[in-house]
Amino acid sequence: MTRVFFSVLSRIVGARMIGLIMRLMTALIMPLIMATTMMAAMVVHVYAETRQDAVIGLQLEPPHLDPTSAAAGAIDQVLYANVYEGLTRFTENGDIIPHLAASWDISDEGRRYQFTLHQDMRFHDGSTLDAAAVKFSLDRARSDTSTNAQNALFQGISNITVNAPDQLTIDLKQPDGNFLFKLAWGDAVIIAPDNVDQLKQSPIGSGPFKLTSWIKGDRILLQKNPDYWGMPVALDQVTFRFISDPVAAMAAMQTGEIDAFPVFPAPENLAMLATDTRLKLINGSTEGETILAINNARPPFDQRSVRQAIAMAINKQDIIDGAMFGYGTPIGSHFAPHHPDYIDLTNAAPYDPAVARQMLADAGITDLHLTISLPPPVYARRGGEIIMAQLSQIGIKVTLEPLEWAQWLEKVFRNKDYDLTIVSHTEPFDIDIYARPDYYFKYDNAPFQSIMAELDITTDPTKRRDLLHQAQRHIADDQVNVYLFQLANAGITKTDLVGIWQHAPTQAMDMTGVYWKN
Amino acid sequence: MRVWRISPFLIASAGRRNLISGGVILGIISLAGLISFFWTPADPTIMNISNRMQPPSMAAWLGTDHFGRDILSQIMAATPVTLSVALVGVMIGMIGGIPLGLMAALIHKPFFDHVLTRGGDVLFAFPAIIMAMLLTAGFGAGISIAMLAIGLFNIPVFLRITRAAAMQQRHMTYIHSARLAGKSMPRIACEHILPNIAPVIILQASIQFSLAILAEAGLSYLGLGAQPPTPSWGRMLADSQTMIGLAPHMAIIPGLTIMLTVIGVNLIGEGLRQRLDPYRSRQANYVEMDIS
Numbered sequence: 020m021t022r023v024f025f026s027v028l029s030r031i032v033g034a035r036m037i038g039l040i041m042r043l044m045t046a047l048i049m050p051l052i053m054a055t056t057m058m059a060a061m062v063v064h065v066y067a068e069t070r071q072d073a074v075i076g077l078q079l080e081p082p083h084l085d086p087t088s089a090a091a092g093a094i095d096q097v098l099y100a101n102v103y104e105g106l107t108r109f110t111e112n113g114d115i116i117p118h119l120a121a122s123w124d125i126s127d128e129g130r131r132y133q134f135t136l137h138q139d140m141r142f143h144d145g146s147t148l149d150a151a152a153v154k155f156s157l158d159r160a161r162s163d164t165s166t167n168a169q170n171a172l173f174q175g176i177s178n179i180t181v182n183a184p185d186q187l188t189i190d191l192k193q194p195d196g197n198f199l200f201k202l203a204w205g206d207a208v209i210i211a212p213d214n215v216d217q218l219k220q221s222p223i224g225s226g227p228f229k230l231t232s233w234i235k236g237d238r239i240l241l242q243k244n245p246d247y248w249g250m251p252v253a254l255d256q257v258t259f260r261f262i263s264d265p266v267a268a269m270a271a272m273q274t275g276e277i278d279a280f281p282v283f284p285a286p287e288n289l290a291m292l293a294t295d296t297r298l299k300l301i302n303g304s305t306e307g308e309t310i311l312a313i314n315n316a317r318p319p320f321d322q323r324s325v326r327q328a329i330a331m332a333i334n335k336q337d338i339i340d341g342a343m344f345g346y347g348t349p350i351g352s353h354f355a356p357h358h359p360d361y362i363d364l365t366n367a368a369p370y371d372p373a374v375a376r377q378m379l380a381d382a383g384i385t386d387l388h389l390t391i392s393l394p395p396p397v398y399a400r401r402g403g404e405i406i407m408a409q410l411s412q413i414g415i416k417v418t419l420e421p422l423e424w425a426q427w428l429e430k431v432f433r434n435k436d437y438d439l440t441i442v443s444h445t446e447p448f449d450i451d452i453y454a455r456p457d458y459y460f461k462y463d464n465a466p467f468q469s470i471m472a473e474l475d476i477t478t479d480p481t482k483r484r485d486l487l488h489q490a491q492r493h494i495a496d497d498q499v500n501v502y503l504f505q506l507a508n509a510g511i512t513k514t515d516l517v518g519i520w521q522h523a524p525t526q527a528m529d530m531t532g533v534y535w536k537n
Numbered sequence: 538m539r540v541w542r543i544s545p546f547l548i549a550s551a552g553r554r555n556l557i558s559g560g561v562i563l564g565i566i567s568l569a570g571l572i573s574f575f576w577t578p579a580d581p582t583i584m585n586i587s588n589r590m591q592p593p594s595m596a597a598w599l600g601t602d603h604f605g606r607d608i609l610s611q612i613m614a615a616t617p618v619t620l621s622v623a624l625v626g627v628m629i630g631m632i633g634g635i636p637l638g639l640m641a642a643l644i645h646k647p648f649f650d651h652v653l654t655r656g657g658d659v660l661f662a663f664p665a666i667i668m669a670m671l672l673t674a675g676f677g678a679g680i681s682i683a684m685l686a687i688g689l690f691n692i693p694v695f696l697r698i699t700r701a702a703a704m705q706q707r708h709m710t711y712i713h714s715a716r717l718a719g720k721s722m723p724r725i726a727c728e729h730i731l732p733n734i735a736p737v738i739i740l741q742a743s744i745q746f747s748l749a750i751l752a753e754a755g756l757s758y759l760g761l762g763a764q765p766p767t768p769s770w771g772r773m774l775a776d777s778q779t780m781i782g783l784a785p786h787m788a789i790i791p792g793l794t795i796m797l798t799v800i801g802v803n804l805i806g807e808g809l810r811q812r813l814d815p816y817r818s819r820q821a822n823y824v825e826m827d828i829s
Contacts, residue, residue, distance in 0.1 A: 285779040341586040
């Protein structure tokens, strides 16, 4: 074909002319080809260079950005360790390590803590983070007018004294074996004193990342803080994207749009996603005791036997399998199984519908009709349907009431207007909530309160362990709530992204140790 | 261009074909719904978690869902719910819309007509879903709310169609003679106009019925319809949403059921249209075909 073409062509324009044209074309085309190849090589090179940013998927968007005035875990997920820092901090495994405080001395039988801070620490706005700023933040958190959601953490403090710019003394009313643990919470972070008025919109912390923008309903962007006082982080930019729809989350993971989704909204799809070699499973523990909370003040749930009957009608493994597709560990009290002082009480209320039915009859309860309020997470919505079916087996009629988070917080948590509800308590080591008589499950029990009071002033490890065992047993025997299972930290991440926490000892998405492999 | 004359028999038989096939489909589905009152292969609310997401087999003919419930039993038990919600929804629309439409057309007061039709437009601006969300916020979700929402949405539809059809009849000579005979307007509306516009309304009702089935499925999908443990096609679809990759039958079966029901209703509607359409019958049953 070509030969025919050239022979025709040569007859028209002459052979010499063709040779000229060919040479001209070569001269023109060759550099073009070379340039393209070089450009392609450059593109490949850029592509192969290690990424400096990460996109993290989260189910819930924070309502605002002030960790010192709200219980919403989504705030800490974005800001803890990334933007805000405390004197101490949690590690991935739940250990407490020094953070802003370089070291400390404990004296006066555990009543006095003398902290030495790191040198030359600055907030994102350039102001100095010194002992005065620490005193300001902690005083603000413990004051009578404080809006801190964990105000109780700071009630043991009697006095804070600034000795030098990097020296600080905190005096406690009583010895507190958990004081350093309490200081590690996201509610105990140190804020810039000048920024108090704008905490909800523009957080100014001391962390390795600072907030660059928040597109409401979509994403929050964090940028590396070049002036960070501590070890610099690997990532230049972190994007938190808020996707609550499980199908959208699945699609975002499959297309690679999102690099990690540490708490995935649809546990049923994790196994399937993990078959992709680019992705790997995150399966760790959380501090989330998932409970069927009971309004202990509302008859007939004020009777222990009724609560016991409800507990014995519930098959926990069915809920773990049916709602969470196997991710979760059954519990028998309000205590995390990975805690060293945990005791297994799952047999305190063994699954036995026949006995449960009898207990209900003995208590003189017939025709019990109750409502279960359900917040949005899948453990609650699916768990509610399963519990409804299980309770119907012992003759209890159930109405399900699906609520949005804001409605749940208002109706159930604040106004205590509910029969039963399903929720996961993700705060670490929170068994003390059972000692608060006005907490939403309305459990007012003097013996338990005295156990907690004693625990607060006990520092001896063996005695503490003993008291913790007592506490676990007490609320299990009293069957305050139905303790369902420990929420698993089940999610998915790209294989090449290293450093995403496997466990969730607190509500945090710590990006400080995250980097891309090659 | 030639005009082909098609025998009236053929038209009638096409209508009959649609009526028969639609009737068979809807008949089977309604029968399954009726049977569910007395018998289902398994209890549709009984869970068996260890036996979840089983594909169709001899033990569970249409498989099991994510809680191990029998899907066939759920489909059967959900049928009366869906059909009754759709039926009541359309009835509310007819009972509310037809009298209003007649009044708008027959009462000679432009202001009154405007108020009714614009009022209908305002109501029409809210789709059934939005209506249900508004009602749910006030009264909580449930079957009766779904019925009400679909019904409210249907009122302006019937208002419009009745008004338009009745307007055409208003100046017919037989109406004038009826008036001369001394009949009152309400009586004329009931005895003369309504029977004459009935075919149009029946057609519209069949269309609205199939839309109402879809609306009910949509509302349950969003959690605004039948509440658990009452099974519902829409909620079965919603539940299966994240499990399409794991157990496709969980989505396909309720989806197909909704589709078949709507096709059945539409076939009946089409058959009725071919029989009842006043335009067609006046056109003496010939169809124009351009074969040039």
